[in-house]
Amino acid sequence: MNEIMTENTTMKIQTVAYSRLAEVDFNHIPFGKVFTDHMFQADYYDGAWRDPRIEPFGNLSLSPAISSLHYGQSIFEGMKANRDSEGNALLFRADMNFKRINNSCRRMAIPELPESFFMDGLKTLIKLDKNWIPTSEGSALYLRPFVFATMEHVGVKTADRFKFVIIASPVGPYYGHTVRVKVADHYVRAFRGGTGFAKAAGNYGATLLPMEEAHKEGYDQILWLDGYHFEYIHEIGTMNVFFQVGDTVLTPSTDSGEILPGVTRNSAIQLLKDNGYRVEDRQVKISEIIEAAENNNLKDAFGTGTAAAIAQISSIGYKGKDYILPPVSERSVSNFLKRNLIGIRTGEVADPYGWVEKI
Ligand SMILES: Cc1ncc(COP(=O)(O)O)c(C=O)c1O
Numbered sequence: 001m002n003e004i005m006t007e008n009t010t011m012k013i014q015t016v017a018y019s020r021l022a023e024v025d026f027n028h029i030p031f032g033k034v035f036t037d038h039m040f041q042a043d044y045y046d047g048a049w050r051d052p053r054i055e056p057f058g059n060l061s062l063s064p065a066i067s068s069l070h071y072g073q074s075i076f077e078g079m080k081a082n083r084d085s086e087g088n089a090l091l092f093r094a095d096m097n098f099k100r101i102n103n104s105c106r107r108m109a110i111p112e113l114p115e116s117f118f119m120d121g122l123k124t125l126i127k128l129d130k131n132w133i134p135t136s137e138g139s140a141l142y143l144r145p146f147v148f149a150t151m152e153h154v155g156v157k158t159a160d161r162f163k164f165v166i167i168a169s170p171v172g173p174y175y176g177h178t179v180r181v182k183v184a185d186h187y188v189r190a191f192r193g194g195t196g197f198a199k200a201a202g203n204y205g206a207t208l209l210p211m212e213e214a215h216k217e218g219y220d221q222i223l224w225l226d227g228y229h230f231e232y233i234h235e236i237g238t239m240n241v242f243f244q245v246g247d248t249v250l251t252p253s254t255d256s257g258e259i260l261p262g263v264t265r266n267s268a269i270q271l272l273k274d275n276g277y278r279v280e281d282r283q284v285k286i287s288e289i290i291e292a293a294e295n296n297n298l299k300d301a302f303g304t305g306t307a308a309a310i311a312q313i314s315s316i317g318y319k320g321k322d323y324i325l326p327p328v329s330e331r332s333v334s335n336f337l338k339r340n341l342i343g344i345r346t347g348e349v350a351d352p353y354g355w356v357e358k359i
Pocket of ligand 1: 265305
């Protein structure tokens with residue numbers, strides 16, 4: 001066991017005696033099922049986050065009474081590290097994920113994480129498991145920080161013990177194809193005053209049944225709407241959404257707190273605006289998108305997210321009819337973002353914003 005001083009934290013590091021790296025077939029990696037040699041952990045007790053440490057990846061031993069299992073006090077983040085041509089690990093806008101994880105913590109009554117635990121945990125783990133970062137096109141090391149209540153108490157009450165863990169998983173492309181979305185017609189993902197803006201575990205659990213039903217109908221994802229009017233567009237599963245209507249790029253505003261403010265969304269808006277595209281970040285009605293599709297004025301539609309990067313939408317199912325989008329070769333906005341946003345993340349395109357950090 002080593003004890004190291006990282007930038008800001010004293011961290012115990014126990015490395016594996018034997019790496020599993022050679023056992024992984026990097027040409028066929030299923031998303032989120034293969035994990036690197038190590039994981040980061042810290043615990044909250046007696047009023048503070050304590051004991052930051054890195055250990056071999058392995059099972060956790062926990063009481064069946066821990067409150068997160070019963071009441072869902074559990075949140076997470078998702079981010080990716082890439083490797084550039086010189087072998088450096090590249091991390092994309094981790095400061096935004098840090099802010100967002102603490103916004104999620106606040107909403108779920110979880111004590112906020114110290115920046116040093118989040119950043120040093122992430123970077124130390126990436127450095128240790130750097131050789132696990134895949135380099136083929138569309139692949140990356142997916143990083144999953146998460147926090148959950150570990151108080152042993154069956155009673156609806158804010159917990160006083162929590163665990164913060166970061167695990168890492170080499171992944172290939174999320175979608176190898178365009179996506180068919182179905183507009184939600186009776187299920188709702190988020191509502192005013194709820195937890196839509198947070199990466200709360202329960203937000204995702206509640207979408208699994210609707211997703212299964214949509215899959216049976218031949219769709220890949222659901223395009224969620226607001227739950228009052230079934231009119232204002234929110235987002236897609238694990239992605240924010242953009243549409244090009246005529247010359248204007250539209251994306252639903254996150255102001256109402258019902259939509260997750262995506263790091264990819266924020267980066268896409270900035271890149272588009274800086275490159276002369278007209279972007280409107282405002283409430284977007286499904287009726288205006290359908291009307292544009294009927295008038296052949298819907299030029300592009302795509303989801304943005306860490307996992308999928310830019311996922312081009314091939315059709316939108318609404319009230320029993322499928323609206324087909326133009327072929328991907330004709331999509332100027334999403335193809336521009338695929339080249340430039342993914343390029344910045346992977347180090348192939350110059351980063352004028354300082355978004356990418358070499359680890
Ligand atoms: C519900 C939801 N919306 C949008 C996104 C996209 O966010 P980001 O670009 O930060 O990955 C995600 C993924 O994190 C998500 O889970």
